Amino acid sequence: xxxxxxxLLLAAxxxxxxxxxxxxxxxxxxxxxxxxxxxxxxxFYAPQYVAIEKGYFEDEGISLSVDTGFGADKxxxxxxxxxxDIGFMGPEAAIYQYNEGNSDYAVCFAxxxxxxxxxxxxxxxxxxxxxxxxxxxxxIGGRKGGMPQMILEYILKKHGLDPKKDVNLIQNIDFxxxxxxxxxxxxxxxxxFEPNATMLESQGAGYVAASLGVESGFVPYTAYxxxxxxxxxxxxxxxxxxxxxxxxxxxxxxxxxxxIAAVIEKQFPDISKKDLIQITHRYKKQDTFKETPEFSRxxxxxxQDILKEAGExxxxxxxxxxxxxxxxxxCVR
Numbered sequence: 178x179x180x181x182x183x184x185l186l187l188a189a190x191x192x193x194x195x196x197x198x199x200x201x202x203x204x205x206x207x208x209x210x211x212x213x214x215x216x217x218x219x220x221f222y223a224p225q226y227v228a229i230e231k232g233y234f235e236d237e238g239i240s241l242s243v244d245t246g247f248g249a250d251k252x253x254x255x256x257x258x259x260x261x262d263i264g265f266m267g268p269e270a271a272i273y274q275y276n277e278g279n280s281d282y283a284v285c286f287a288x289x290x291x292x293x294x295x296x297x298x299x300x301x302x303x304x305x306x307x308x309x310x311x312x313x314x315x316x317i318g319g320r321k322g323g324m325p326q327m328i329l330e331y332i333l334k335k336h337g338l339d340p341k342k343d344v345n346l347i348q349n350i351d352f353x354x355x356x357x358x359x360x361x362x363x364x365x366x367x368x369x370f371e372p373n374a375t376m377l378e379s380q381g382a383g384y385v386a387a388s389l390g391v392e393s394g395f396v397p398y399t400a401y402x403x404x405x406x407x408x409x410x411x412x413x414x415x416x417x418x419x420x421x422x423x424x425x426x427x428x429x430x431x432x433x434x435x436x437i438a439a440v441i442e443k444q445f446p447d448i449s450k451k452d453l454i455q456i457t458h459r460y461k462k463q464d465t466f467k468e469t470p471e472f473s474r475x476x477x478x479x480x481q482d483i484l485k486e487a488g489e490x491x492x493x494x495x496x497x498x499x500x501x502x503x504x505x506x507x508c509v510r
Contacts, residue, residue: 208240209414214252214261218245220371220456221294224466226441228425237417247353256283264402267324269484271402272494283402286501287419287470290398292390293328294465296374298367298383306386308336311344317355317367318346327487329368332392371456372448391463397476419504422470430468434458471505
């Protein structure tokens with residue numbers, strides 16, 4: 178009996194370990210594959226990368242695959258065509274395709290950023306930049322109808338400048354190539370997202386003169402959208418996705434730029450730790466990141482005002498048609 182009892186205990190322990198391993202495999206197998214198409218890859222989206230690196234999506238049962246669209250129009254096309262389950266872009270893309278009459282239109286269910294994330298970069302260093310300094314200058318802008326360009330025009334008008342007359346806007350350069358064109362000698366100013374703005378500074382090719390995010394105010398600059406049918410058929414996935422994003426937002430809100438940079442540095446292998454910290458600090462300082470994924474009606478209204486001002490929107494879209502806050506309100510943080 179003395180010999181049998183230890184053997185039984187050993188056998189039980191082995192069974193327990195094997196069972197535990199089996200459960201772990203079953204958990205991995207239950208992960209649902211979700212394809213996310215992001216408009217671009219930038220530190221501007223730090224909470225998302227925190228959620229990825231900290232395993233928050235896996236915690237919610239999601240195996241996330243990320244593609245880059247390089248433009249809100251391309252990201253929206255990926256969503257509508259079914260090549261992506263979820264799109265991460267400016268909500269203006271959702272407004273456009275809704276107004277095109279698509280019956281299975283994209284609905285925004287979580288907001289990540291609340292300010293524009295781009296900066297005005299000057300070729301010459303200036304200690305007292307005024308927006309009026311752009312008069313008569315060559316400025317590399319963005320695609321017509323795209324949020325970066327409309328925010329820029331909104332700010333120019335706010336400072337008494339006519340975008341069509343007072344500034345020579347260059348809009349024939351692809352989104353991914355603007356910083357390269359600027360460093361190559363094109364333009365007196367350019368509008369750049371991070372890390373390009375800081376990289377131009379590091380190279381001595383340009384200097385950040387102003388923040389478009391601070392100048393334009395709080396607006397839902399980037400958000401997560403999915404087709405209406407996908408949300409209806411996969412509410413658990415959308416809820417889990419929103420939960421993961423909310424956890425990433427919470428982490429960013431509660432930690433320093435140094436701590437955030439340490440988490441997301443694998444996402445940006447070509448950026449030095451010093452630049453990564455500087456960029457993250459710059460975004461945190463100007464309240465770029467939302468602390469929760471819930472949309473505000475005021476921000477959405479301002480967004481539509483900007484679209485209307487740019488001549489891209491005739492009739493406003495009802496908030497409840499394009500925004501679904503139900504998942505953000507339920508999310509577990």
